[in-house]
Amino acid sequence: xxxxxxxxxxxxxxxxxERVGATAAAAAVVAALAWALVPATGNSTAxxxxxxxxASAQQSSGTSGGTVTTIAGTSGGATSAGGVTSTGSLSGPSxxxxxxxxxxxxxxxxxxxxxxxxxxxTVGSGGCVSPPGSAPGVTATQMKVSITLVxxxxxxxxxSFGIETPSQQQAAYQAVIDSMNxxxxxxxxxxxxxxxxxxxxxxxxxxxxxxxxxxxxxxxxLDFGAYANYPQKDCYAQNHxxxxxxxxTTSGExxxxxxxxxxxxxxxxxxxxxxFALAARGFFSPTNGFKKLGFIYDSCYPxxxxxxxxxxxxxxxxxxxxxxxxxxCPSTFSSPSTLQQGxxxxxxxxxxxxxxxxxxxxxxxxxxxxxxxxxxxxxxxxDDSLVNISSGSMHPDYTNIANAITITASRDGxxxxxxxxxxxxxxxxxxxxxxxxxxxxxxxxxGAGGNVCDELWMFKAAVEHAPAxxxxxxxxxxxxxxxxxxxxPEGPNNFAGAGNTVGGQYWRTDQFHSSCTCWQVIDPTFxxxx
Numbered sequence: 001x002x003x004x005x006x007x008x009x010x011x012x013x014x015x016x017x018e019r020v021g022a023t024a025a026a027a028a029v030v031a032a033l034a035w036a037l038v039p040a041t042g043n044s045t046a047x048x049x050x051x052x053x054x055a056s057a058q059q060s061s062g063t064s065g066g067t068v069t070t071i072a073g074t075s076g077g078a079t080s081a082g083g084v085t086s087t088g089s090l091s092g093p094s095x096x097x098x099x100x101x102x103x104x105x106x107x108x109x110x111x112x113x114x115x116x117x118x119x120x121x122t123v124g125s126g127g128c129v130s131p132p133g134s135a136p137g138v139t140a141t142q143m144k145v146s147i148t149l150v151x152x153x154x155x156x157x158x159x160s161f162g163i164e165t166p167s168q169q170q171a172a173y174q175a176v177i178d179s180m181n182x183x184x185x186x187x188x189x190x191x192x193x194x195x196x197x198x199x200x201x202x203x204x205x206x207x208x209x210x211x212x213x214x215x216x217x218x219x220x221x222l223d224f225g226a227y228a229n230y231p232q233k234d235c236y237a238q239n240h241x242x243x244x245x246x247x248x249t250t251s252g253e254x255x256x257x258x259x260x261x262x263x264x265x266x267x268x269x270x271x272x273x274x275x276f277a278l279a280a281r282g283f284f285s286p287t288n289g290f291k292k293l294g295f296i297y298d299s300c301y302p303x304x305x306x307x308x309x310x311x312x313x314x315x316x317x318x319x320x321x322x323x324x325x326x327x328x329c330p331s332t333f334s335s336p337s338t339l340q341q342g343x344x345x346x347x348x349x350x351x352x353x354x355x356x357x358x359x360x361x362x363x364x365x366x367x368x369x370x371x372x373x374x375x376x377x378x379x380x381x382x383d384d385s386l387v388n389i390s391s392g393s394m395h396p397d398y399t400n401i402a403n404a405i406t407i408t409a410s411r412d413g414x415x416x417x418x419x420x421x422x423x424x425x426x427x428x429x430x431x432x433x434x435x436x437x438x439x440x441x442x443x444x445x446x447g448a449g450g451n452v453c454d455e456l457w458m459f460k461a462a463v464e465h466a467p468a469x470x471x472x473x474x475x476x477x478x479x480x481x482x483x484x485x486x487x488x489p490e491g492p493n494n495f496a497g498a499g500n501t502v503g504g505q506y507w508r509t510d511q512f513h514s515s516c517t518c519w520q521v522i523d524p525t526f527x528x529x530x
Contacts, residue, residue: 143186383408413518
């Protein structure tokens with residue numbers, strides 16, 4: 001796999017804020033090519049800032065942000081920062097490690113409880129409960145975890161792609177960890193984070209970082225998005241370290257590496273819900289003007305495309321009513337000429353409605369060219385980050401997507417919908433952010449701090465409901481917890497099913513309104529997966 005293909009995969013799997021930046025970075029090249037191919041009559045794009053706005057890299061007095069150590073080449077011996085000492089040898093690409101003690105201004109005070117292998121152990125004076133047993137990275141008073149932050153190395157730094165700085169990413173994590181540690185931590189232990197930067201475009205570096213983390217003795221790995229692409233995260237599962245992601249995975253990946261892969265959402269469930277929810281709304285009905293469906297997709301994940309084709313047929317669409325166009329799997333993004341070919345095919349075939357899969361990175365340029373070519377279909381598409389990208393610097397053509405429908409597993413759109421108020425989970429995350437000088441999640445780029453809350457809350461629920469304090473017991477713990485009250489931007493979840501370690505069990509519908517150039521919730525009810 002080439003570095004460009006590696007970055008493409010990351011741009012499709014990473015948290016929303018990072019994908020917006022990656023898309024915007026490619027926009028200049030793609031737009032230049034588009035202007036050479038088609039009349040430049042589309043809307044111009046506006047610039048917008050990315051990242052956790054207002055996030056401060058400064059650690060307040062008493063927090064455990066630690067110091068930053070840059071490790072290059074090979075180094076041995078002990079490294080001490082923020083009250084935690086690590087030993088060992090690190091080699092390979094340069095990376096940055098920040099180690100913190102994890103306590104909010106004071107050392108952990110919990111005392112060890114019973115370590116018998118039956119029943120639960122009560123630890124500390126606050127009445128908190130810990131599962132029995134012991135595990136790597138866990139002492140009587142502390143739980144050591146690694147947290148990977150995104151750092152694009154070289155000339156194409158984070159700022160080039162609109163990605164939050166590692167300090168901004170770390171600020172959100174530290175805020176949530178401090179709030180947990182002030183309330184007995186996790187399983188009566190103070191959470192001790194080791195922040196490690198990783199370059200999502202460096203395949204060998206990601207593998208090396210995983211192996212370094214595996215040998216460092218952490219209990220679990222939490223990822224902001226460096227490992228969002230397949231298959232690097234599987235290194236953690238292969239080393240029996242629970243991996244908690246802050247974005248999406250596939251049902252197949254979670255099942256293959258069970259019980260070690262955890263994530264907030266599944267992309268294949270979203271695509272299935274999109275097909276059948278659109279069918280239920282009459283999207284494919286001739287009485288609503290439907291004649292033929294244009295299905296455009298990128299084929300980097302052929303199994304996903306095959307599944308969606310089958311779902312469309314199950315929804316009542318014969319192949320004669322579907323015009324499919326494969327935009328390929330280019331190293332970065334589809335060329336304007338390829339997208340123009342797809343549009344010409346849809347026009348020749350009499351397409352009235354369009355849906356997509358694995359296409360979010362190309363959707364903006366597709367709609368811009370479609371508008372220039374006077375192609376105005378009715379869009380019914382999955383919200384695989386589409387809602388958030390629509391407000392970014394590389395947004396779809398607003399005229400072309402007027403009244404489009406999207407099916408979403410998240411709370412995307414509610415921040416722009418009059419009358420909707422934050423849920424209890426969102427309010428709880430907002431309180432944490434406010435206590436650390438960060439804006440509420442509705443005001444953060446793509447609600448990035450909300451995903452950090454959700455990832456850590458999911459981890460806490462899995463640990464504290466586990467039958468034993470063991471790395472292979474967290475899946476059982478999450479299933480026992482049943483559900484976690486996620487903050488915006490994530491939707492509700494149900495982890496109670498056997499073998500389930502990923503959210504995204506519900507969906508609802510948003511619509512694009514030209515009056516606000518925004519997506520708004522048109523049906524606030526979340527419905528279970530098809």
